[in-house]
Amino acid sequence: MRTRGSLVRMVGLCLLAGALVAGTLLPVAAAVGMVANGASETVESLSAELADEPPPLVTTITDREGNPVATLYDQYRVPTKVDEISDAMKWALISVEDRRFYEHHGVDWKGTIRAALNNTSGGDTQGASTLTQQYVKNYLINVTYRNDKAGQQRAQENSITRKLAEARIAIQLETTMSKDDILAGYLNVVEFSRQVYGVGAAARSYFGTTPDKLTVAQGALLAGMANNPSTYDPWAHPERALERRNFVIDKMVENRKLSKDDAAEVKREPLGVLPNGPDKPAANCVGAGPENGFFCQYVEDYLLEHGMDKDDLYTGGYTIRTTLDRAANHAAKESAEQQVGKSEENVANTLSLVKPGKDRHEVVALAANRDYGPDAALGQTEYSLPSAISNVTGTGSSYKMFTAAAAMDRGVAGIYDTVQSPSSYTSQVFTGGGEQCPRVARGTRAYCLTNASEGGSGSMTLQTALQTSPNTAFVILEEKAGMDAVLDMANRLGMRKTMASNAATGAKPDPGAESAEERQSQIEFFGPSENSPGKGSFTLGVSPTSGLELANVAATILSGGVWCPPTPLAAGGVTDRNGKPYVVEEEQCEQAVPEGLANTLAVGMSKDDLAGGTAHAAARGVGWNRPMIGKTGTTQHNGSAAFVGGTPQLAGAAMVFRPDRPFGGLVDGGPGNVRATENDSGNMFGGKTPARTWFGAMSKILEGQEVLPLPPADPKYERMN
Incomplete structure (x- = not known):
C-alpha cells in the first residue's frame, strides 16, 4: 500500500510539473478532479490581492498636536520598502530558503523534482517551496485566513491540490511583481513570533534598530526564524535560535554571500536581542498609559458606534488625530487624584471636559483618579469611567437644571420669578414614596420629600434656587412643567445615551440583588418596582449618568443652546493607510x-460659586474669579455626587461614586481622604470632592486665558409671572 501511495504521489507531481511547463495547470488539475470549479477566478483574485493589497497594519491614535498616544493592532507590522532592508537581511533569507530565487519564475524545478523523489522514496518530507510560494502561503495564513483556523490549515496542508494552487499563484505573481517586490512582500508579511510580523517590526522589537541597519548576525537570526517562529524564538529557546542562526550563516557562505573568515567571526557574536522579550507597543489603549487610556478608549468606542468595524480599526493602518489636550488631561487627572487616591477601594472620581461651540463640541480631557490599565490589584480599570454611563446611582441635584429649563420653556417661571421652596412637601401628582409618605391607594403612596442640609426653605427666585438647591422647589416646578417636558429637556440638552439606557428610562430594581437591604437600597434610589424617572425623583438625579454627557450639557448651555455630539475627533482627523480622508x-x-433660553439659564446658574452657593467653598479655595455656570448634586445616603459647570472656553463635569458596590455612602474627610462606607452613612456633597476636583483642574487649565463674560439673559425668560 505504501508503494502504491508513493506512485500516486509521484504521478501527481509529474502532472504538476508537466502542467506548469505547459502553462495549463488548472485545466489539467480540473481534469483529474483535484481543483474545484472556479479555482481559476480564485487564483486570479488572490494574485491581485498579493500584488496590490497590503497586509494588516497598525492604527495610530494621536493627540490634537499629532503626537502618538496609542497604537491599535492585531499584527504588529511596520511597512518596509525593499530599499529599506539591509542586504545582509535579504541574502540571509535567500541563502537559507531559496538560493535560486533570482533564477526561477516562481517554482524551482530542481527543488521540486528533488523533493518529489525524496518524499516518494520515504525520506524526510521536503516542501521545495520557493520564496514566492512561501509568500503565497504566508499571505494566506497571516492575512487572508488570519481569523479562520480552518482556512489556515488548508493553506498549509501537505496535499497536491494545495501545491497546484500555490504554484499557479506563484507563477502568475511573478508576471505582475518584480523579484525585489516579492522579496519585500514576503518580508513584510511573515511572522517572527509574539505578534511581531514583518522585518520592519522585527528589527525594532528584537534589536531596537531599523531594517536597513540589520547586521549579518541579526539578519541570519530573523531569516532562520521565518521557517518556524515559535521553535526558534530567541527568548524562549536561545540555544535553538543560536544554532539555527549559525546554520543560516553557513548557508550564506555556501551561497558565496559571506566569506568563511567573516562567518566564523559573526558566529562568535551573541544573539543580541533586547532583554525581556520583544520591545513592541501595546496592541490596544493600554499603550496610551494610565493617564490617557480613558480618552483612547472613548475614541475607540466612538468610532465603533459610528460605523467603523473593530477588525478594520485594528488592521486598517489608520491615523486618528484626536482632540485630546494632554496638558488639560494631565491637570484633570492630577486634580482627581489629589481628591481621591488612585487605589482607594470602591471610590471613583472622574472629570470630563468639553469645549463649547456652535459647530463642534470637542472632548478635551477624560480623567479619573484610577489609572487606566488591566491590573485591578493596582486600582486600575479598563472600564470607561469618565465617558460611559458608569455612575449608576446618579448625580443628584445637578438634574435640577433640566427642570429649571423645562419650567422656563413652558412659561412656568423665569429666573427672577419667585418659586416655592417649603422645608417639606407631599406631591399630589407623583407617587412612589416610602413608608413615611401618605397612602393614596392600596399599595401606592404619595411622593413626599424634605430639603437636604444644603438647600433652603420658604420662597426664593429660581436663580437662588439653582444656587442653593432646595429639593422641594424643583419637585413643585416639575409638577407644573410636566414630567414629559422635563424628560424631553434632559434629552435635548445632551443626556441622550443616558436617557436611552434602560436604567435611566425606568429600569426596575435588580431582582438578583443579594440581600433585602440591597434591594431596599435600589428601591430608594430608583423608586419601587413600578417607579421610573417619570416620577418626582427624576429632578433629584437618581438615574445612572454619563459624566461626559453631563459635561456636554454645560457645553450646550454655553453654546447658545446648540447641541453637538461630544466628539474626540479633530476636524478631518481620520486618514487611511494611504493618507486619504476617512469620513466618520x-x-x-x-x-x-432657543438661544435666549440657554443664555438665560446660564445666568440662572451663575451664582453657585458665590457666597451662599453650594460650591462657594471649593471656588474660594482656588481663588476663582471667572464668570461661570455651575450646579452641584448629591444622591440619597451621600453615595455619589457631582458638579457640572463651565466657562465660555471650557465646560466640564466631575463625579464621585462607588463603581464596584454602588449602594452605600461616601465620606469626605478632605482632599486625599475620601472613602466608601460599609453602610448608608456618609457626608459627601457635590460642593465637596466633585467641586474641588472641577475647580482644581479648571483654575490651572484656564490660567493665563482671557476672562470672558457669560452671555446676557433674554428678558423673555427672566420673568413670566
Missing part, C-alpha cells in the same frame, strides 16, 4: 433650545 458620519449639531 457624526450627528449634526442642532439648536436644542
Whole structure:
C-alpha cells in the first residue's frame, strides 16, 4: 500500500510539473478532479490581492498636536520598502530558503523534482517551496485566513491540490511583481513570533534598530526564524535560535554571500536581542498609559458606534488625530487624584471636559483618579469611567437644571420669578414614596420629600434656587412643567445615551440583588418596582449618568443652546493607510433650545460659586474669579455626587461614586481622604470632592486665558409671572 501511495504521489507531481511547463495547470488539475470549479477566478483574485493589497497594519491614535498616544493592532507590522532592508537581511533569507530565487519564475524545478523523489522514496518530507510560494502561503495564513483556523490549515496542508494552487499563484505573481517586490512582500508579511510580523517590526522589537541597519548576525537570526517562529524564538529557546542562526550563516557562505573568515567571526557574536522579550507597543489603549487610556478608549468606542468595524480599526493602518489636550488631561487627572487616591477601594472620581461651540463640541480631557490599565490589584480599570454611563446611582441635584429649563420653556417661571421652596412637601401628582409618605391607594403612596442640609426653605427666585438647591422647589416646578417636558429637556440638552439606557428610562430594581437591604437600597434610589424617572425623583438625579454627557450639557448651555455630539475627533482627523480622508458620519449639531433660553439659564446658574452657593467653598479655595455656570448634586445616603459647570472656553463635569458596590455612602474627610462606607452613612456633597476636583483642574487649565463674560439673559425668560 505504501508503494502504491508513493506512485500516486509521484504521478501527481509529474502532472504538476508537466502542467506548469505547459502553462495549463488548472485545466489539467480540473481534469483529474483535484481543483474545484472556479479555482481559476480564485487564483486570479488572490494574485491581485498579493500584488496590490497590503497586509494588516497598525492604527495610530494621536493627540490634537499629532503626537502618538496609542497604537491599535492585531499584527504588529511596520511597512518596509525593499530599499529599506539591509542586504545582509535579504541574502540571509535567500541563502537559507531559496538560493535560486533570482533564477526561477516562481517554482524551482530542481527543488521540486528533488523533493518529489525524496518524499516518494520515504525520506524526510521536503516542501521545495520557493520564496514566492512561501509568500503565497504566508499571505494566506497571516492575512487572508488570519481569523479562520480552518482556512489556515488548508493553506498549509501537505496535499497536491494545495501545491497546484500555490504554484499557479506563484507563477502568475511573478508576471505582475518584480523579484525585489516579492522579496519585500514576503518580508513584510511573515511572522517572527509574539505578534511581531514583518522585518520592519522585527528589527525594532528584537534589536531596537531599523531594517536597513540589520547586521549579518541579526539578519541570519530573523531569516532562520521565518521557517518556524515559535521553535526558534530567541527568548524562549536561545540555544535553538543560536544554532539555527549559525546554520543560516553557513548557508550564506555556501551561497558565496559571506566569506568563511567573516562567518566564523559573526558566529562568535551573541544573539543580541533586547532583554525581556520583544520591545513592541501595546496592541490596544493600554499603550496610551494610565493617564490617557480613558480618552483612547472613548475614541475607540466612538468610532465603533459610528460605523467603523473593530477588525478594520485594528488592521486598517489608520491615523486618528484626536482632540485630546494632554496638558488639560494631565491637570484633570492630577486634580482627581489629589481628591481621591488612585487605589482607594470602591471610590471613583472622574472629570470630563468639553469645549463649547456652535459647530463642534470637542472632548478635551477624560480623567479619573484610577489609572487606566488591566491590573485591578493596582486600582486600575479598563472600564470607561469618565465617558460611559458608569455612575449608576446618579448625580443628584445637578438634574435640577433640566427642570429649571423645562419650567422656563413652558412659561412656568423665569429666573427672577419667585418659586416655592417649603422645608417639606407631599406631591399630589407623583407617587412612589416610602413608608413615611401618605397612602393614596392600596399599595401606592404619595411622593413626599424634605430639603437636604444644603438647600433652603420658604420662597426664593429660581436663580437662588439653582444656587442653593432646595429639593422641594424643583419637585413643585416639575409638577407644573410636566414630567414629559422635563424628560424631553434632559434629552435635548445632551443626556441622550443616558436617557436611552434602560436604567435611566425606568429600569426596575435588580431582582438578583443579594440581600433585602440591597434591594431596599435600589428601591430608594430608583423608586419601587413600578417607579421610573417619570416620577418626582427624576429632578433629584437618581438615574445612572454619563459624566461626559453631563459635561456636554454645560457645553450646550454655553453654546447658545446648540447641541453637538461630544466628539474626540479633530476636524478631518481620520486618514487611511494611504493618507486619504476617512469620513466618520457624526450627528449634526442642532439648536436644542432657543438661544435666549440657554443664555438665560446660564445666568440662572451663575451664582453657585458665590457666597451662599453650594460650591462657594471649593471656588474660594482656588481663588476663582471667572464668570461661570455651575450646579452641584448629591444622591440619597451621600453615595455619589457631582458638579457640572463651565466657562465660555471650557465646560466640564466631575463625579464621585462607588463603581464596584454602588449602594452605600461616601465620606469626605478632605482632599486625599475620601472613602466608601460599609453602610448608608456618609457626608459627601457635590460642593465637596466633585467641586474641588472641577475647580482644581479648571483654575490651572484656564490660567493665563482671557476672562470672558457669560452671555446676557433674554428678558423673555427672566420673568413670566
